[in-house]
Amino acid sequence: MRATLRWAHADFRAHRGEALFVVLASAGIIASLLLAGALFSYAANPWQRVFNQSHGAHIWLHTRAGADMAALSRVEGVAALSGPYRTAATTVESRGARVGVTLRAAGTAPPETGRPLVTAGSWLTGPDESGSGSGSGTDAGTDAGARAGTGTGTGTGAVVLEASVARALWAEPGDTIRVTGPDGAPHALRVSGIAEVAEPRYHPGGGPGIGWVLSGTLGEIAPTETGQSVGLRLADPDDTDFIVQRAVTVLGADRVAQVTNWQQARAEAGGDDRLLGQMFAVFGLGALLAAALAAAGAIGARVRGQLRDIAVLKAIGFTPGQVTRGFLVQHLAFALLGVALGTAAIALLGSRIPGRIGEAAAVWQDLPGHTVLMIGVPCGAVLLIAAATGLSAWRAGRVPPVPVARAALPSAAPMTALGRRALGVRVPPALVLGWRAAFPRRGRTLVPVARLALPLLLITVALVAWSTLDQFRSRPAQVGLPAALTVRAAQPAASAEAELERTLAAVPDVEAVHPGAEMAALVPGQTGTITLRGLGTARDPYPSKVVEGRAVRGPDEAVAGQGLLDLLGVRVGAWVRMTVEGRPQILHVVGRTIEPESGGRVITTTLDALRERNPELRPDFHALVLRAGADPRAVGAALAGTASGTLEVRETPNPVDRLEPARAVIAALIAVLALIGLIELLTLISTGVRDRGRDLLALKAIGLTPRQIGSMIVTAAGLTALASAVAGTALGLLSGRWLVDTQGASSGIGAGIAQLPALPLLLTVIVGSVLGAVAAAALPAARAARRRLADSLSETL
Numbered sequence: 063m064r065a066t067l068r069w070a071h072a073d074f075r076a077h078r079g080e081a082l083f084v085v086l087a088s089a090g091i092i093a094s095l096l097l098a099g100a101l102f103s104y105a106a107n108p109w110q111r112v113f114n115q116s117h118g119a120h121i122w123l124h125t126r127a128g129a130d131m132a133a134l135s136r137v138e139g140v141a142a143l144s145g146p147y148r149t150a151a152t153t154v155e156s157r158g159a160r161v162g163v164t165l166r167a168a169g170t171a172p173p174e175t176g177r178p179l180v181t182a183g184s185w186l187t188g189p190d191e192s193g194s195g196s197g198s199g200t201d202a203g204t205d206a207g208a209r210a211g212t213g214t215g216t217g218t219g220a221v222v223l224e225a226s227v228a229r230a231l232w233a234e235p236g237d238t239i240r241v242t243g244p245d246g247a248p249h250a251l252r253v254s255g256i257a258e259v260a261e262p263r264y265h266p267g268g269g270p271g272i273g274w275v276l277s278g279t280l281g282e283i284a285p286t287e288t289g290q291s292v293g294l295r296l297a298d299p300d301d302t303d304f305i306v307q308r309a310v311t312v313l314g315a316d317r318v319a320q321v322t323n324w325q326q327a328r329a330e331a332g333g334d335d336r337l338l339g340q341m342f343a344v345f346g347l348g349a350l351l352a353a354a355l356a357a358a359g360a361i362g363a364r365v366r367g368q369l370r371d372i373a374v375l376k377a378i379g380f381t382p383g384q385v386t387r388g389f390l391v392q393h394l395a396f397a398l399l400g401v402a403l404g405t406a407a408i409a410l411l412g413s414r415i416p417g418r419i420g421e422a423a424a425v426w427q428d429l430p431g432h433t434v435l436m437i438g439v440p441c442g443a444v445l446l447i448a449a450a451t452g453l454s455a456w457r458a459g460r461v462p463p464v465p466v467a468r469a470a471l472p473s474a475a476p477m478t479a480l481g482r483r484a485l486g487v488r489v490p491p492a493l494v495l496g497w498r499a500a501f502p503r504r505g506r507t508l509v510p511v512a513r514l515a516l517p518l519l520l521i522t523v524a525l526v527a528w529s530t531l532d533q534f535r536s537r538p539a540q541v542g543l544p545a546a547l548t549v550r551a552a553q554p555a556a557s558a559e560a561e562l563e564r565t566l567a568a569v570p571d572v573e574a575v576h577p578g579a580e581m582a583a584l585v586p587g588q589t590g591t592i593t594l595r596g597l598g599t600a601r602d603p604y605p606s607k608v609v610e611g612r613a614v615r616g617p618d619e620a621v622a623g624q625g626l627l628d629l630l631g632v633r634v635g636a637w638v639r640m641t642v643e644g645r646p647q648i649l650h651v652v653g654r655t656i657e658p659e660s661g662g663r664v665i666t667t668t669l670d671a672l673r674e675r676n677p678e679l680r681p682d683f684h685a686l687v688l689r690a691g692a693d694p695r696a697v698g699a700a701l702a703g704t705a706s707g708t709l710e711v712r713e714t715p716n717p718v719d720r721l722e723p724a725r726a727v728i729a730a731l732i733a734v735l736a737l738i739g740l741i742e743l744l745t746l747i748s749t750g751v752r753d754r755g756r757d758l759l760a761l762k763a764i765g766l767t768p769r770q771i772g773s774m775i776v777t778a779a780g781l782t783a784l785a786s787a788v789a790g791t792a793l794g795l796l797s798g799r800w801l802v803d804t805q806g807a808s809s810g811i812g813a814g815i816a817q818l819p820a821l822p823l824l825l826t827v828i829v830g831s832v833l834g835a836v837a838a839a840a841l842p843a844a845r846a847a848r849r850r851l852a853d854s855l856s857e858t859l
Contacts (some may be wrong), residue, residue, distance in 0.1 A: 523793025
């Protein structure tokens, strides 16, 4: 063992450059994987990220006026309070949309606990204010806020909206919204900013949203009818249920109107987390495999470059086991050093990286899975590198101690008839010999092409995911969202229904108006609830995106989402029986549609089919299909003006709004995979130049110029990259479509949503890979062309 360690130390001193490359390659790959993990966690856990950054409250108590909130600070287990804040229930309108909002009185400085994170615009401001908006017993900043609310400062008439409320209202900083207080009097407020909080989000049909105003502004909107809200941050989140009981007891059950907790808020955001988490887990495992292969390839190349030293060791008495252990110990030490450097660099310096990556690294340590990834990614990489290194070390132990034996073996396959014919018709020798060097034998060709194709395959999969997200935004009709707006009005009489449809159709940029109604239905056995939707008429059917079967054409026909088919265990063509308001409804499922809402548990027929069961049925809403290029916000504002504010206009929810963080992660993933591919490419080029040293000697002896030799090396690298790029892109398209469609099917949306990248983008990937290979091979080719080769022992090995 002592001799093995002494040889390993001597070998390290003799090949410091190669050892440094292996260490830095391992460190760079691990650092890239950890940054990718940080971005994955950042995007896949939006609620947890907001909770940690805002120092969120685990419990929110909404009480009637007069409750003694100060007593909550003395409850054991409560670490901090947010508030209490005076509140008022209001109705907010903007661009035809109407949302119920609970306004909270706050000061000019956001509170320390339960702090709203302003993502656009600014927080509330006012003259001569120093309140903080949080305290232990009363509103901080109340007096100053009252002065600002009745004066002419910049905070007068300003409101900060929670992000989901702002999306529902199409509101942006600087917009003016209409707020109706409990007394029915309207007030105009300017949107100062938009903020995120770790509380239940607003969604149509659910509870009210959240907004923040100065105390004086709240006093003008609701002089008397106010309540209170207070947030409790706990020392131990597991004590949530117990603390809720204690808090309700302290305040009095008759004083508490509503209680929300962190589990409820996290569960509402859980669906988005699961979908992103599954997608990123696949990407992460693929990137880890590609990284391990790249690092192992670098180690294997170094082992093959030391065949002469191995032969000498065998000649002086080293056993195969000693040689194997020596290489294994040495390269495992390099891998461990590189992994340690990469991990330490991210842990200490990751938060200092500018932009979204640094922000993700800064909050990563407080997100779920941080410890698992910080330990699992380096350990997984070391294990994979150890396996590959063990194989290379075992091969090193089998090197014969007689170096002359290998010189008699052919180094490559003989020139093919096609190659000889190409040389005969004056094809440049560099091109012919480069092709022969790139594809010498089937076995030796497939391995480097496959290793380099893996990062390109994953990059193509990432581009498929990116293109699919773009399709949701640019062509929503292709993913089950043909109607951009939904209009609701007071239930019109039969005579007024046609007039309403004519009014809506007359608005500019409205292409079609489809009346609709939704209701809950019980599945057979009454074990679950689905959504039954009547949309469009037999004369003017709704343009659902049918991906299997056909659209609705006759009576009692319907189309269904993947989630409903999975729930009932049926396929297209089946008859489905359900119970609606105590009466049976039987429909024939003739097609499967892309259904982004309600987990795909939706069955859609025409409004006429529902009216056969209930002739008195009237439309609950109207779905508006807009012309290409129309702005939904402008059309919504026009609708609000046309109907004198009697219509409630809402934008159709788009799932891509919840997946926007994925774009930054996909971009970072592509950068990480590009780095892994570059390391793999450099390894292949250096290995190819060294392995063809004897061939270069022979080519120079028969008259090839240094320029032709350099061109041959560059051509070989370019052709290898071209083959890898074509194979990786083709397999990536197939894998990406399968992965996205599988994710769509598992989420209930349904398969058929995958969108392949545009052909120019795919060609850019292929051309970029080839140009990168040519650029990376230029320097090694120039050095090999200038080198004076000698037929020595080092070259024959």
